[in-house]
Amino acid sequence: MTTEPFGCRQCGVPKAQHGRRYHRETGVHQWEQPTSEQIKDRMRARRATKERIRTNHPPRSFAEAMANPIDRAIFGDSLRIELTGGCGRCDTERDHLCPDCGKCRCSDHDACVITEGA
Incomplete structure (x- = not known):
């Protein structure tokens, strides 16, 4: 699909799977915290991808949805x-809820200030 929202600033790979990686633009590097803007952009892209899939090919039933791998x-x-306390609508993990108010980063929550490194 799209890049993991909280993946490496340079290459998008999640921290747990990163180690030392090579990227053609930055060379060998360790995992780096993504910027707030990268996180927001990646979440919006992932949400747009999900919406595009759901809009173009909405499943008619739960059984049909489970039969389709995507x-x-x-x-x-x-x-x-x-189930782990996050928001499935906007793909915000519980550990990445807004540090100011504890809410997710859904489109109706853009007014909250997201601090760098949150």
Whole structure:
């Protein structure tokens, strides 16, 4: 799909899977915290991808959704995020809720200030 929102600033790989990586523009590097703007842009891109998939090919039933690997992956990812205290709608993990107010970063929450390194 799209780059992990909290993936490396340079290459987008999640921290747990990163180690030392090579990227054609930055060379060998260690995981770096993404900027707030990168996180927001990546979340918006992932949400847009999910919406495009759901809009163009909405499943007619739960069984149909589970039969389609893409719909099943979207459902599973959103459910995992919701069950662990995050927001499946905007893909905000619980550990990455807004430090100011504890809310997610849904489109109706853009007014909150997201501090660098949050």
